Every structure is written in C-alpha cells, then in structure tokens.
Amino acid sequence: MTLITLSSPHHRQSQGVNRVMLQVLLALAPGIVALCVFFSPIYLVQLALAMGTALLIESALVWARGRSATFYLRDLSALVTAVLLVLSLPPLVPWWITVLATGCALLLGKHLYGGLGYNPFNPAMVAFALMIVSFPVPMTTLWLAPNSGLVFMDALAIVLGQAELADSISSATPLDYYKSQISLMTASEIYQSPLFNGIWPAGWLWVSLGYLLGGAWLMWRKVFSWHAPLGLLLALTVLSLVFSLDPDQRTPLQLHLFAGAGVLGAFFIVTDPVSGATSRLGKFLFGLGVGVLAYCIRTWGSYPDAIAFAVLLMNFAAPFIDHYSKPRTYGHQARHRGYK
Amino acid sequence: MTAQINRDTTQRVWPLVGGIEPKENKSLSNQLSIGQLALPPQLVLPLSQHIGVAAESLVTVGDYVLKGQIVARSSGKISACLHAPTSGHIIAVEPRPIPHASGLSNPAIVLQPDGLQQWRERDPWADWRQRDKQHLLARLSESGIVGLGGAGFPTACKLSLDANSIHTLIINGTECEPYITADDCLMRERAQRIFQGIDIIAHLLQVDQVLIGIEDNKPEAIAAMRACLPSHPAVPTVIKHFPTKYPSGGEKQLIWILTGQEVPSGRLPADLGMVCLNVGTAAAVADCILRDQPLISRVTTLTGLGVPQPRNYELLIGTPIDWLLSQIGVAQPPERIIMGGPMMGEPLANASSPIVKTCNCLLLPTSKELPLPPAPSACIRCGFCDDVCPASLLPQQLYFHARSRNLEGLAQQHLFDCIECGACAYVCPSSLPLVQYYRYGKGEIRQEQQQQSKSEKAKVRFEHRQARLAQEEAEKEAKRQARAQAAANAQAAKQANGGSSPLDDLIKAAQQASATATQAPPSVAQLQTLVDQARTKLNSANDRLVNAEQDMPDNVAAFRTARDKFAEKLAKAEADLAKAQQETNG
Numbered sequence: 001m002t003l004i005t006l007s008s009p010h011h012r013q014s015q016g017v018n019r020v021m022l023q024v025l026l027a028l029a030p031g032i033v034a035l036c037v038f039f040s041p042i043y044l045v046q047l048a049l050a051m052g053t054a055l056l057i058e059s060a061l062v063w064a065r066g067r068s069a070t071f072y073l074r075d076l077s078a079l080v081t082a083v084l085l086v087l088s089l090p091p092l093v094p095w096w097i098t099v100l101a102t103g104c105a106l107l108l109g110k111h112l113y114g115g116l117g118y119n120p121f122n123p124a125m126v127a128f129a130l131m132i133v134s135f136p137v138p139m140t141t142l143w144l145a146p147n148s149g150l151v152f153m154d155a156l157a158i159v160l161g162q163a164e165l166a167d168s169i170s171s172a173t174p175l176d177y178y179k180s181q182i183s184l185m186t187a188s189e190i191y192q193s194p195l196f197n198g199i200w201p202a203g204w205l206w207v208s209l210g211y212l213l214g215g216a217w218l219m220w221r222k223v224f225s226w227h228a229p230l231g232l233l234l235a236l237t238v239l240s241l242v243f244s245l246d247p248d249q250r251t252p253l254q255l256h257l258f259a260g261a262g263v264l265g266a267f268f269i270v271t272d273p274v275s276g277a278t279s280r281l282g283k284f285l286f287g288l289g290v291g292v293l294a295y296c297i298r299t300w301g302s303y304p305d306a307i308a309f310a311v312l313l314m315n316f317a318a319p320f321i322d323h324y325s326k327p328r329t330y331g332h333q334a335r336h337r338g339y340k
Numbered sequence: 341m342t343a344q345i346n347r348d349t350t351q352r353v354w355p356l357v358g359g360i361e362p363k364e365n366k367s368l369s370n371q372l373s374i375g376q377l378a379l380p381p382q383l384v385l386p387l388s389q390h391i392g393v394a395a396e397s398l399v400t401v402g403d404y405v406l407k408g409q410i411v412a413r414s415s416g417k418i419s420a421c422l423h424a425p426t427s428g429h430i431i432a433v434e435p436r437p438i439p440h441a442s443g444l445s446n447p448a449i450v451l452q453p454d455g456l457q458q459w460r461e462r463d464p465w466a467d468w469r470q471r472d473k474q475h476l477l478a479r480l481s482e483s484g485i486v487g488l489g490g491a492g493f494p495t496a497c498k499l500s501l502d503a504n505s506i507h508t509l510i511i512n513g514t515e516c517e518p519y520i521t522a523d524d525c526l527m528r529e530r531a532q533r534i535f536q537g538i539d540i541i542a543h544l545l546q547v548d549q550v551l552i553g554i555e556d557n558k559p560e561a562i563a564a565m566r567a568c569l570p571s572h573p574a575v576p577t578v579i580k581h582f583p584t585k586y587p588s589g590g591e592k593q594l595i596w597i598l599t600g601q602e603v604p605s606g607r608l609p610a611d612l613g614m615v616c617l618n619v620g621t622a623a624a625v626a627d628c629i630l631r632d633q634p635l636i637s638r639v640t641t642l643t644g645l646g647v648p649q650p651r652n653y654e655l656l657i658g659t660p661i662d663w664l665l666s667q668i669g670v671a672q673p674p675e676r677i678i679m680g681g682p683m684m685g686e687p688l689a690n691a692s693s694p695i696v697k698t699c700n701c702l703l704l705p706t707s708k709e710l711p712l713p714p715a716p717s718a719c720i721r722c723g724f725c726d727d728v729c730p731a732s733l734l735p736q737q738l739y740f741h742a743r744s745r746n747l748e749g750l751a752q753q754h755l756f757d758c759i760e761c762g763a764c765a766y767v768c769p770s771s772l773p774l775v776q777y778y779r780y781g782k783g784e785i786r787q788e789q790q791q792q793s794k795s796e797k798a799k800v801r802f803e804h805r806q807a808r809l810a811q812e813e814a815e816k817e818a819k820r821q822a823r824a825q826a827a828a829n830a831q832a833a834k835q836a837n838g839g840s841s842p843l844d845d846l847i848k849a850a851q852q853a854s855a856t857a858t859q860a861p862p863s864v865a866q867l868q869t870l871v872d873q874a875r876t877k878l879n880s881a882n883d884r885l886v887n888a889e890q891d892m893p894d895n896v897a898a899f900r901t902a903r904d905k906f907a908e909k910l911a912k913a914e915a916d917l918a919k920a921q922q923e924t925n926g
Binding site: 006007008009010012014015017019020071072075115117224274278279283326327328330331332340 | 441604689690705712717720721724732771776
C-alpha cells in the first residue's frame with residue numbers, strides 16, 4: 001500500500017493568486033464607473049482593447065517561453081496590468097498607443113525578467129513612462145475635460161484615428177493646468193476654469209473617491225496592508241502643507257491628492273507587491289519615497305503628474321529598503337539591518 | 341543564572357504575533373470520552389521514539405516480559421527507556437517501518453502479547469513527598485516519559501535541571517493544531533491526575549509559580565481544570581486562557597503569551613528560568629510516581645472524515661496502525677495518514693508502522709476535506725506570509741534564498757528561528773511548499789557546517805604535522821652539525837698532536853683527490869636553484885607562522901623555530917651563491 005506523503009502543512013487556505021487579482025479588478029470598478037460617468041464611456045473601449053491585447057500577448061509570450069498558457073493566464077495578472085495602464089493613459093489616445101503600451105508592459109515590464117513575480121519594475125508604470133517619453137504630445141493633450149459633451153461615437157472615431165480632437169474639447173489634466181497657469185493667474189482665477197468645481201478638481205474628485213472606496217475594500221479584505229498607501233498619501237500631504245500652503249504659489253494639497261494619480265497610485269500602484277518592498281516598515285518607506293519623489297517632480301520637475309516616474313525610481317530602491325526594514329525576529333534583541 | 345521572578349497571579353496574556361485561524365474541526369473527535377481498544381496481536385516498539393540517542397535493547401528473541409518491564413535502556417544523556425506495554429513474548433528484534441515520511445525502517449522490539457496483562461512488581465509511592473528527590477528523579481528517568489505534545493524530548497532531562505535556576509513551570513494545554521483533541525479530552529477527564537503530576541514536577545524543580553495555558557476553544561477543559569485547581573496549592577498556580585490562534589501552542593509562542601518574555605534565539609526556556617511541559621506529560625509523571633506505571637500508553641486522537649467515528653483512544657505504545665484502523669472500522673485503505681495535525685503532522689509512508697510515544701493524532705482526511713495542493717506558481721511577494729509568521733520572519737525572503745541555495749542569506753534572515761509551523765504556506769496564494777524549502781535550507785546549512793568543521797580539523801592536523809616535521813628536520817640538522825663539529829675537533833686535536841703517520845697522509849690525499857674528481861664544485865646555476873628553493877621554503881614557513889599566530893597561539897613557538905631555520909638555510913645558500921659568482925667572475 002502506497003500512501004501519499006507530502007510535506008506539511010496539509011491544510012491550505014484556498015485563496016489563489018487569481019483570487020487576489022480578481023479582487024483588485026473588482027476594486028477598480030467604482031473608479032472606472034466614475035471615469036465613464038464624468039469623462040467618457042470611451043474608457044470601456046480602451047479597457048476592452050487593452051485587456052484583449054494583454055491576453056493575446058501574454059499567451060504568445062508564455063507560449064514562446066515554452067510554458068502552459070492556460071496555467072499562466074489563469075492568474076489574471078496580465079489583465080490587472082492592462083487595466084491599470086488604461087487608467088493611467090489619457091482616454092483619447094489612439095488605439096495603437098494602447099496596444100503598444102500593453103505590449104511593452106508585458107514584454108519589457110514583465111516577461112523579459114521571467115514573468116510574474118520576477119519583475120523588478122511595475123509593468124504598467126514601465127509602459128506609461130515609455131509612452132510619455134516617446135509620444136509626449138498625445139500623452140499630454142488627449143485628456144478630456146469633465147462633462148465635455150463629447151459624443152461617444154466621436155470619441156471612438158478619435159481613438160480609431162478617423163477624426164481629430166477639436167481644440168475646444170481637448171484639455172490638460174487639472175494638475176497640468178494649475179501648474180502652467182499659476183505663474184500667470186491667482187488661484188481663485190484658476191478655480192474659475194471648468195476643470196474645477198470650487199477648489200476641487202471636477203470629476204477627478206469622484207474618480208479618486210471611487211479608487212479610495214475600492215482601496216478601502218481591498219484593505220478590509222486584507223489583500224494589502226495600509227502601510228504603503230499611508231506612506232504615499234502622508235508624504236504628499238506633509239510636503240503640500242510645508243511647500244504648497246499658499247495656493248497662489250504652488251499646487252495646493254487637495255489637487256495633489258485628488259486631481260492626479262495620487263489615490264490610484266496609493267491603493268493600486270505602490271501596493272504592487274512584486275516590485276515593492278517587503279516588510280510592513282519597508283512598504284511604508286516605499287510609499288513614503290514615492291510620495292516625496294512624486295511631489296518633487298510635480299513641483300520642481302517638468303512632468304505634471306509623476307507617480308509613474310516616482311514608482312519606477314522607488315522600484316530601484318526596493319531591494320535596498322528590504323535590507324534595512326526587516327522586522328525584529330522573535331528572540332532577537334534588535335532588528336537586523338544591512339547586508340552583513 | 342539568577343532567577344528573576346515576577347510572580348504573575350493575574351489573567352494577563354500577551355497576544356500572539358502573527359498566526360492564523362484555520363478551521364478547527366475539533367468537535368469531530370471530542371464528543372465521546374476516551375475509548376479503549378482490545379489488545380493488539382502484536383506490538384512494535386521502535387528503539388528511537390524520542391529526541392536523542394536510541395535506547396539499547398535489553399531483550400532477545402524468546403524472552404518473556406511482564407507488563408511495565410523495561411525492555412530497552414536509555415543510552416547517553418538525552419535518551420529514554422522503553423517498557424513492555426503488556427506481558428508476552430519477544431518474537432523479534434529487527435528493523436521495522438517507523439512512522440515517518442521516509443518509510444524507513446529502524447530497529448524495533450516486537451512483542452507478542454499473551455493476553456494475561458501480567459504486571460511486573462509495582463511499588464506505588466503515595467507518600468512521594470517523603471521521598472528523596474534523587475529517588476523520584478531516578479524513577480522518572482527509568483519511566484520512559486518523553487514530551488507527549490509531539491516533540492518527544494525526554495522529560496527526565498528537563499526535571500533534573502538545577503532547581504535553583506528554574507522559577508516557573510509552564511503547562512501546555514493549548515493544543516492549537518486543528519483536529520487534535522487528545523489534550524482537550526485528557527483535561528476534561530483526568531484533570532486530577534494532571535494536577536498530581538504538576539505537584540510532583542513543581543516539587544522537583546522548586547518553582548515559584550505554575551502557569552497553565554489553554555486556548556479558549558476548550559471551555560469544558562478549562563472548566564474541568566478550574567474545578568480541580570486546589571484552593572491552596574503548594575505553589576501559586578494560574579490557569580490562563582487566550583484567544584484561539586494557531587500556533588499559540590508552540591513552546592516559544594506559549595511562553596510569550598503567558599509571560600510576555602521571549603526565549604532568546606538559539607537558547608532554551610530554561611535560560612529564562614522556565615520549564616514547559618505538556619498536560620499529557622504531567623499526567624504521565626503522576627502515573628509514574630503514584631501508580632508506578634511507566635509510559636506504556638498514550639491518548640491519541642483518531643480523526644478526519646476518513647474515520648467512521650472520530651474519537652480519542654488510550655492506545656498502547658507499539659499498536660500497529662493498520663490493525664488499529666481495522667478496529668475502528670476503516671475498511672478501505674486510506675490514501676493519506678497524517679501523524680499529528682494538519683499543520684505540522686508527519687505524513688506516513690507505511691500504514692504498518694506503530695503508534696509511538698509522540699503520536700498525539702492520526703488524521704485520515706478525505707481529499708475533499710484537505711485537498712492536495714495545486715501546482716505552485718511564482719511567488720508574487722504579496723507578504724501574506726510576513727503577516728502570519730509567529731517569529732516575525734520574512735518567509736518569502738527565506739524562500740528566495742532557499743531556492744537559490746544562498747546559505748548566507750538564509751542565515752541572515754534567521755532561518756533557524758523558524759519553527760516550521762506552516763502558517764506561511766497555509767496563506768500562500770501561490771501554494772508554494774514553503775516549509776519544505778526551509779527544511780531543505782536548514783539541512784544544507786547543517787551539512788555545510790559539518791563539512792566546514794571537518795575540513796577545519798583536517799587543516800589543523802595538517803599544519804601540526806608540518807610543524808612536527810620541520811622540528812624533526814631541525815633537530816636532525818642540529819645533531820648533524822654537532823657531529824661534524826665533533827669530528828672536526830677530533831681532527832684538529834689529532835693534527836695538533838702531530839701524530840699522523842705517512843700512511844694516513846697518503847690515504848687522505850687519495851680521498852681528497854677522488855672527492856674533487858667526483859664532486860665538482862656546484863655551478864652557479866645549481867646554487868641559484870638552491871637559493872630559490874630555500875626562499876620558497878622560507879616563504880611558506882612564514883605563511884604558516886602567520887596562520888599559526890591567528891589560529892593556534894599554542895604552537896607559534898614551534899613555527900617560529902622552523903621559520904628561523906629556513907631563514908638560516910637561505911642565508912647560507914645566498915652566501916654560497918655570492919661566493920661562487922665571485923669566483924666565476926674573478
């Protein structure tokens with residue numbers, strides 16, 4: 001009689017990687033709904049395009065690496081990458097940018113390093129950074145103002161390259177607009193723009209609140225801890241309170257938090273476990289670093305939103321942070337730091 | 341060590357770090373009282389059922405043994421005796437399958453019961469308090485009692501610790517593994533005996549307090565223990581209960597929960613002045629002293645949905661598992677048998693292996709109940725494992741290091757503080773066999789260390805030999821020079837006497853002529869080689885001296901003498917060379 005002998009433990013929770021990824025996708029839904037309501041349902045087209053491309057490219061890459069496509073597609077990580085990418089891109093970018101970006105994310109951001117789990121950089125952010133460096137004009141001008149009245153079919157035509165975006169509808173993001181105008185106008189004049197609703201970024205506030213809701217749900221589900229999001233939001237808040245207290249000088253706090261990718265970054269980008277730091281303290285430091293870099297690039301650099309570059313820079317730092325943020329092991333006097 | 345006592349009479353507990361809350365499934369097996377089974381047709385007693393050195397068999401085939409008679413004696417400091425669980429004949433002393441995942445066989449004594457249950461002569465010590473401590477300890481160390489919680493550390497070793505250094509006795513009734521209810525039922529039914537055992541142990545170790553820890557999922561056991569708690573115990577005793585969370589029952593974790601202290605890494609609870617014993621062990625101590633009954637049986641949970649009627653049984657040590665399963669109505673051969681719980685239990689390779697002293701549970705899960713793990717996927721560093729590790733390790737970092745066999749990295753991440761509780765693997769969404777990686781890592785490091793100490797020893801031996809040879813050489817050289825000196829002196833004295841005969845002169849002249857003819861003076865090139873050789877030797881002697889200064893301060897003198905000799909030789913060779921060069925040039 002042969003008995004099955006397997007290493008303990010024999011009991012396992014049934015939560016797989018795909019369950020984790022599925023929950024992340026679900027948590028993004030409120031933000032996506034807000035984007036469709038306040039900006040344009042064209043987001044759904046971009047999402048479908050990116051997700052379809054992601055599935056195809058992921059299958060091809062997995063096949064090319066001689067592995068089972070069904071096994072690797074099941075983890076849903078390619079879809080999460082595609083969705084996060086679309087949520088970072090301007091809604092009206094031509095279809096080929098979406099396709100190219102998705103391909104870059106999966107190939108250059110993930111499979112080149114060995115696939116899920118081995119990528120040192122956040123794949124969506126790698127692709128976003130590549131796109132904004134390669135195609136700066138479409139990547140900064142194809143945003144929509146909230147409630148712009150652009151008909152869905154017109155938006156579709158623009159995305160498919162059949163029509164040009166009228167200048168009257170084209171718009172910058174509130175962060176971009178504020179930054180470029182604050183040297184010419186006072187804050188109260190800027191707030192008159194249709195991009196704002198009082199001092200709040202119109203539309204974007206609701207999108208950010210949608211992400212916040214999804215993020216809170218994921219934390220409640222214990223998909224990730226509060227450390228990295230708090231680090232990012234804390235850094236943005238403190239730096240804004242120190243350097244941006246006067247809204248006539250620099251972009252104020254509420255725009256840093258709610259106008260750009262702040263909340264999306266806090267709950268869905270810096271919480272990417274693969275490319276982030278490991279321990280709780282490490283995650284907090286990682287988020288903090290992203291926040292500090294993002295604020296600095298937004299304020300003194302040339303990019304209006306900077307979460308992607310901040311995340312990529314901190315991805316470089318993550319292994320280093322790991323060496324200095326280990327928790328104190330049971331029975332040891334102090335936490336172990338460093339490489340030795 | 342000076343005992344620091346902070347007597348704790350409160351119910352205060354410190355929360356477990358990390359931990360998981362798997363489905364308990366304890367109500368499967370704790371509904372019925374502890375059952376008994378018929379006498380098995382055969383009892384198989386492996387000589388090693390404990391941590392430490394295997395016992396030595398005292399019996400040969402054909403011997404008749406009485407119930408409770410010693411059949412194998414402990415050998416070495418950490419070891420345990422073995423007794424006949426019933427009377428009968430020894431029918432074999434041979435390797436038999438042991439309950440282990442490897443399916444390996446180990447030496448075992450096989451006993452065929454005669455059904456008479458004939459006890460050896462017994463001497464119950466109701467008056468144990470009047471007895472000398474040495475006598476109590478002697479009986480306990482003959483009793484074969486080992487830690488019954490699952491670790492199997494010989495209990496007598498713990499009880500013979502210096503009583504001055506121990507101040508707290510911790511009794512572990514946590515039983516945090518799912519499914520297992522052996523301790524639960526023991527506490528419910530035999531709380532009195534557990535307290536008798538605690539009394540004896542507290543007396544032996546002269547402790548100042550007894551802390552009993554029970555998880556709060558065992559209200560009946562807590563109530564039964566409370567009811568038996570003497571109103572004026574000899575030693576202040578507190579029963580603490582705490583939230584159910586795996587692995588609260590790990591020794592280090594329980595000490596933290598009950599006292600808020602951590603056992604320093606690589607040390608023992610005794611270093612904190614504490615001794616930790618399982619409730620079942622305490623009951624066995626009472627049996628040994630009060631009834632003169634050695635460890636010949638234990639309470640084992642037979643559970644899982646593969647068992648028709650899960651229940652606790654008092655089983656004789658050595659009961660063959662396949663016979664046992666047929667007795668409790670397991671008709672089909674199971675596909676898995678786990679000895680212990682679902683988290684840390686050992687999967688058995690062979691159902692014919694026997695029940696041993698550490699076997700607190702036999703779990704027969706159906707594949708629906710505890711499904712086989714799916715194929716592992718890549719680690720996504722989600723950190724779920726970091727959150728549940730009770731030792732605050734970073735399991736996924738350990739995994740990466742183990743996977744790439746980075747032993748240094750493993751040590752840096754404190755691999756040896758891992759208690760292999762399996763909480764990390766339980767939550768892993770990639771279903772990685774993490775604990776297996778840690779066992780592999782530990783094995784590799786141990787092997788590396790063994791090899792290192794081996795080669796270290798070989799190196800020291802080699803260097804000693806080199807030094808010895810050099811010294812011998814130096815002594816020979818000294819003797820040779822002394823002889824040459826003596827000969828020269830004698831010659832000189834002879835010449836001074838002027839008594840040399842013409843014949844002597846003739847012989848000497850002939851000898852000199854032949855010497856010059858056969859032994860031409862060495863060429864410059866030859867001398868150069870000699871100088872080079874001497875220099876190499878000096879260099880290596882220098883190296884050895886430096887090594888010796890670092891590693892073997894005792895032998896530095898010998899190495900220095902050797903080095904000086906080589907230096908002398910080099911100087912001589914160089915002088916010869918210079919002279920020869922001068923001659924050729926001149």
